[in-house]
Amino acid sequence: MEITNLYGQFCPVSMASEVLCTRWTPLVMRELLCGSTRFNDIRRGVPRMSPSLLSKRLKSLEMAGVVESVPSGRGTHEYHLTQAGEELRPLVLGIGNWGQRWVESHLSLRNLDPSLLMWDIRRNIAPDPWPETRCSIQFRYPELVETMRDWWLVVEPGGIDLCRIDPGYDIDILVTADLRAMTAVWMGVAKLSREMEAGRIEIDVTPTLERQFKAWFKLSVFASQKRMVE
Numbered sequence: 470m471e472i473t474n475l476y477g478q479f480c481p482v483s484m485a486s487e488v489l490c491t492r493w494t495p496l497v498m499r500e501l502l503c504g505s506t507r508f509n510d511i512r513r514g515v516p517r518m519s520p521s522l523l524s525k526r527l528k529s530l531e532m533a534g535v536v537e538s539v540p541s542g543r544g545t546h547e548y549h550l551t552q553a554g555e556e557l558r559p560l561v562l563g564i565g566n567w568g569q570r571w572v573e574s575h576l577s578l579r580n581l582d583p584s585l586l587m588w589d590i591r592r593n594i595a596p597d598p599w600p601e602t603r604c605s606i607q608f609r610y611p612e613l614v615e616t617m618r619d620w621w622l623v624v625e626p627g628g629i630d631l632c633r634i635d636p637g638y639d640i641d642i643l644v645t646a647d648l649r650a651m652t653a654v655w656m657g658v659a660k661l662s663r664e665m666e667a668g669r670i671e672i673d674v675t676p677t678l679e680r681q682f683k684a685w686f687k688l689s690v691f692a693s694q695k696r697m698v699e
Contacts, residue, residue: 571697
């Protein structure tokens with residue numbers, strides 16, 4: 470593992486910081502640890518990061534021995550964590566757990582991002598059992614600009630797609646929500662039932678599908694952490 474130590478210290482904290490503490494790198498690691506392997510999928514988790522900078526960060530992680538680039542056909546590559554990268558899992562998740570416990574919720578909920586929220590929901594939704602036929606779920610955030618207002622999750626046997634453009638299917642479940650309220654529920658700061666009672670989240674669905682949806686809808690991996698500040 471080759472690392473250029475700009476701190477000029479032999480301490481392992483210094484050496485590890487050269488790999489992990491550059492801007493955006495912890496978030497790229499978060500995406501890789503959450504299972505994203507394709508460049509475009511990693512980008513969906515860091516939508517404000519430029520493609521050129523993401524390429525640079527992935528190359529740096531590859532040079533450090535944390536990531537390996539694997540050909541996946543048609544001239545494309547996937548990015549997989551090496552043993553060294555996988556051993557960073559408790560460290561990166563630990564940072565997230567600390568933030569969930571100690572960063573005040575009104576500060577974290579200032580940083581609303583529908584792209585990240587919907588991508589996180591997509592990769593954590595867990596149909597059990599999988600529907601026998603396609604289920605189309607539309608999320609609508611009325612207060613947002615038109616280009617960010619509507620999102621679709623298409624759940625089919627064996628796969629889930631997140632769409633920014635209407636896929637053209639009949640809608641089985643319509644979720645209309647205030648973005649802050651949905652983010653608060655996702656992060657475990659608020660209860661879905663309470664936000665629905667307050668009218669900040671509405672779910673238009675048949676009773677049978679509503680039970681299924683609530684069972685499928687898993688919270689953020691950090692939501693279970695007990696908050697020490699509010």
